[in-house]
Amino acid sequence: MTSSRLFPLATTFVIFLIAYGLCIAEFPNMLSTRVVGNLLTDNAFLGIAAVGMTFVILSGGIDLSIGSVIAFTGVFLAVAMGDWGLPPVLALVIVLVLTTAFGAVMGAMIHYLAMPPFIVTLAGMFFARGMAFLLSIESVPIRVELYDTLQGLYFRMPGGGRLSFVGLSMLAVVLLGILIAHFTSFGRNVYAIGGNRQSAELMGVPIARTTILIYALSSFLAGLAGIAFSLYTSAGYSLAAVGVELDAIAAVVIGGTLLTGGSGYVAGTLLGILIMGLIQTYIVFDGTLSSWWTKIVIGLLLFSFIALQRGLVWLSARRRGAAMPA
Amino acid sequence: MARSEPLLRAEGVTKEFFGVTALSNVDFELAAGEIHALVGENGAGKSTLIKILTGAYRRDRGKITLEGEPVDPADVKDAQKLGIGTVYQEVNLLPNLTVAENLFLGREPKRFGLTSHREANRRSREILSQYGLDIDVTAVLATYSVAVRQIVAIARAVDLSGKVLILDEPTASLDAAEVTRLFAILEGLKARGLGIVFITHFFDQVYRIADRVTILRNGQKVATRPIEGLERLELVSMMLGRELKEQEAHAAEPVDYSRKPVIASFQGIGKRGRIAPFDLTMHAGEVVGVAGLLGSGRTETAELMFGIAQPDEGRISVDGSPVSFSSPREAIRHGFGFCPEDRKLDGIVEDLSVRENVILALQARRGWAKPLSRKEQEEIADRYIAALDIRTSDREKPIKFLSGGNQQKVILARWLATDPRLLILDEPTRGIDVGAHAEIIRLIGELRERGMSLLVISSELEELVAYATRVRVLADRRHTGELEAGAITPDTIMRAIAAGEDETPGDRGGQGRATEIMAEGAA
Known part of the structure; x- marks a missing residue:
């Protein structure tokens, strides 16, 4: 593994450590398992969705539909369990099948119609949001036993912090994501397509299947994120999770994945999520700052990461140029 | 058999x-x-x-x-x-992807259903060792x-x-x-x-x-x-x-330089790490061939002469008065032209038409405040399409649809339209077919007869023999010799290159380069 490949990931890790260090210096209370537990719980749904987004961006694509899919999932679950009286487990299975199929259709359109992912998933974003409104325009509460049980599940960490069910789920999804990205043929194919689609095709990578799987995976995880979000809020609301796709993209980029595809790590995305969550926690601790500071800091971080990536690309091109002059 | x-x-x-x-x-x-x-x-x-x-x-x-x-x-x-x-x-x-991932993409070795990096790396090292390649397969x-x-x-x-x-x-x-x-x-x-x-x-x-x-x-x-x-x-x-007729059969006749006017003279110009200082005087009506292995400093020489890179030392004079080029634009103003080696990267503008590609340099020299009229543009384009026999169905066709040889002719036309006195061609015949090849060689001869001064870089020795009136030989980023008209044959050029590579200090001769490549990746 070359250092330049790991450099963005290492940078993110160092930034996280420094940021956490600074936070603790100012508010020693932030060094507690309670803060860590809340950080994971509060950002669980975003983290789950961002893992899917990582695969999409690694392949050189983008998925703008995940915020809408999260909202649709919540509303569907609330309506299905409440109005329609479906058994909770059945409702969960149906919604995951629906979202996965939705992603697969988007992937198929991207591949077979040779349409840019931006356009297809933009259409998907409107469609899913519209479907959520069709089910209900109000915030629908979810009152089922299964939810109470799952919300009550947690693992008590030393120091009193609670590692909740949704927080644990996110960590599990991240681990699974790492496994898929680095230890399966599908993962390799994702990186290959992101590196150079045409070369990948000539090397025998099944482009159609992989593209469909990538978007199906992203929508599946968005569905899972929607479940986590509904567990977190105990409701389904069609106006929820607006702009979450952009937060997910930000987390992926801060996590060191190249927006052009082909290079990055799922683990980096987790770090990206934690950094964004940390900023929010700091603002809560401070108490006087406007919560919009979160956005400002994230914006600045994004700028610097894009500059860093450009710089790396430029540096490696220059190094290659120096090694092989014509 | x-x-x-x-x-x-x-x-x-x-x-x-x-x-x-x-x-x-x-x-x-x-x-x-x-x-x-x-x-x-x-x-x-x-x-x-x-x-x-x-x-x-x-x-x-x-x-x-x-x-x-x-x-x-x-x-x-x-x-x-x-x-x-x-x-x-x-x-x-x-x-x-890593070397090993490239070798095993689509058929990754599996262990318990998951891909095994260790196995892929081990087998990759095994495979590459059969080719004498000892590199880090995880890079x-x-x-x-x-x-x-x-x-x-x-x-x-x-x-x-x-x-x-x-x-x-x-x-x-x-x-x-x-x-x-x-x-x-x-x-x-x-x-x-x-x-x-x-x-x-x-x-x-x-x-x-x-x-x-x-x-x-x-x-x-x-x-x-x-x-x-x-x-x-x-x-x-x-x-x-x-x-x-076999092109390589005839060589250009010797030229008496003392009677030809000097267009430009380069005295001791060089740039550290790119090309050692060299002297070169370009006369009207001569073709100076530049021969050497890839990486010997041929392109670097051209870039210094055209102002793409700036020399650390040395003097340049055009028509006897000293000049210095801080950018190619100044070189163009003095009547220089340069067709780069990689026409895809540095030369053609893919989506523009043949006409637009032809007039680009001329328009740039006139400045954008004085645009060529559409009629002038069409006249110029048509003239060069006919003169250079550029095969295109019409002058408004995007250049990306032309074959490599015809693209090369369009770039040539671009510079000829500026009526340069000194034209530098870097590998003008690379990657084009034999027919277009012969025409470009013929064209170089014609331009020389019309009194233009040309510097042509080429890896094809037969080609140099066909048009060069003298040949500069480069090795290891230095100008190591010059062959005069009459003494130019593929064999003499080859010997001169080999001699130049041999006398380079240290272990960086022809043999050295091969060893260098073999050892690559160890670092």
């Missing part, structure tokens, strides 16, 4: 694209343990034939048999499974040179397929030492009984490595001949379909 049962046989292969016949009734035969060169001008049907053999295209008619069994590869992967592997012109691997491919990537691509194709290896212009971007290394590898594979199809534009390589050659022209097969006893002239005339 008795060839009772060829390894691969194609009979009567025909392919049409929208009613245009790309390949008509072509037979092709490849024996095990044979290197078979496939030559022809651009558009002769080489790529179409290759793509049919490798499953990238489906044939309309014809039969393909592999070891006597009829085969019908549906796609690239299918052909790979049958045993037919391909390495394409632009190395088609993934620079963002991303982008960290290695084109030559190493090419070897990895070949290793992948052979390991995947193992019967037939098809190489589409594998030497296009390699220097001499790297080509030698590649050829040694091909000889080894041949000895292992592989059948190798080798597409190239370089005749000397055909003669160096191939056992037989098949010539295609206009989608039809002209002949398949053993290389032994095949005259070079006969090969060329079969490709062109006409008798051709």
Whole structure:
């Protein structure tokens, strides 16, 4: 593994450590398992969705539909369990099948119609949001036993912090994501397509299947994120999770994945999520700052990461140029 | 050699694209343990034939048999499974993956259902050691040179397929030492009984490595001949379909420089790490050839002369008065022109029309405040389309649809339109077909007779012999010698390059370069 490949990931890790260090210096209370537990719980749904987004961006694509899919999932679950009286487990299975199929259709359109992912998933974003409104325009509460049980599940960490069910789920999804990205043929194919689609095709990578799987995976995880979000809020609301796709993209980029595809790590995305969550926690601790500071800091971080990536690309091109002059 | 049962046989292969016949009734035969060169001008049907053999295209008619069994590869992967592997012109691997991942993409070794990096790395080291390549297989491919990537691509194709290896212009971007290394590898594979199809534009390589050659022209097969006893002239005339005077037969006559006016003189200009200081005086009506291996400082020389890079030291004078170029624009203002080597990267503007590409430099010199009228533009474009015989259906066609040779002529036209006094050409004939080649050589001679001063960089020695009035020889980023008209033959140039490489200090001669490449990756 070359250092330049790991450099963005290492940078993110160092930034996280420094940021956490600074936070603790100012508010020693932030060094507690309670803060860590809340950080994971509060950002669980975003983290789950961002893992899917990582695969999409690694392949050189983008998925703008995940915020809408999260909202649709919540509303569907609330309506299905409440109005329609479906058994909770059945409702969960149906919604995951629906979202996965939705992603697969988007992937198929991207591949077979040779349409840019931006356009297809933009259409998907409107469609899913519209479907959520069709089910209900109000915030629908979810009152089922299964939810109470799952919300009550947690693992008590030393120091009193609670590692909740949704927080644990996110960590599990991240681990699974790492496994898929680095230890399966599908993962390799994702990186290959992101590196150079045409070369990948000539090397025998099944482009159609992989593209469909990538978007199906992203929508599946968005569905899972929607479940986590509904567990977190105990409701389904069609106006929820607006702009979450952009937060997910930000987390992926801060996590060191190249927006052009082909290079990055799922683990980096987790770090990206934690950094964004940390900023929010700091603002809560401070108490006087406007919560919009979160956005400002994230914006600045994004700028610097894009500059860093450009710089790396430029540096490696220059190094290659120096090694092989014509 | 008795060839009772060829390894691969194609009979009567025909392919049409929208009613245009790309390949008509072509037979092709490849024996095990044979290197078979496939030559022809651009558009002769080489790529179409290759793509049919490798499953990238489906044939309309014809039969393909592999070891006597009829085969019908549906796609690239299918052909790979049958045993037919391909390495394409632009190395088609993934620079963002590691060497091992590239070798095993699509067939990763598995352990408990998960891919095993350790196993893939171990086997990759094993495979590459057969090619004498000892590199870090866990490093991303982008960290290695084109030559190493090419070897990895070949290793992948052979390991995947193992019967037939098809190489589409594998030497296009390699220097001499790297080509030698590649050829040694091909000889080894041949000895292992592989059948190798080798597409190239370089005749000397055909003669160096191939056992037989098949010539295609206009989608039809002209002949398949053993290389032994095949005259070079006969090969060329079969490709062109006409008798051709051998270009290399005549050399330019000696020129008395003292009577020719000096256009520009470069005294001791150099740039540290790029090119050692050199002197060069350019006279009107002469063609200075520049010869040397890839990386010897040829392009760097041109870049200093044209103001693309600025010298650390030395003086430049034009018409006797001192000047300094801080950018190419100033060089252009003094009547210089430069056709770069990589026309895709530095030369053509793909989506603009032929007309727009032609007038670009002239318009830039006039400044954008004084635009050429549409009528003037059309006149200029038409004049050069006719003068240089640029083959295009009309002057408004985007240049990307023209063949390589015609694109090159458009770039030439761009500079000729500015009426330069000093024109620098970097590899003007690279990657273009034989017909266009001959025309560009003729054109260089004409320009010289009209009194232009030209500096032409070329890797093709025969070409230099044909047009140069003197030849500068470069080695290891220094100007090591000059050959005067009358003394210029491919042989003398070669000797001069070799001598230059030998006398370079340390271990960086011709031998040294090869060792350097071998050792690459150790760092």
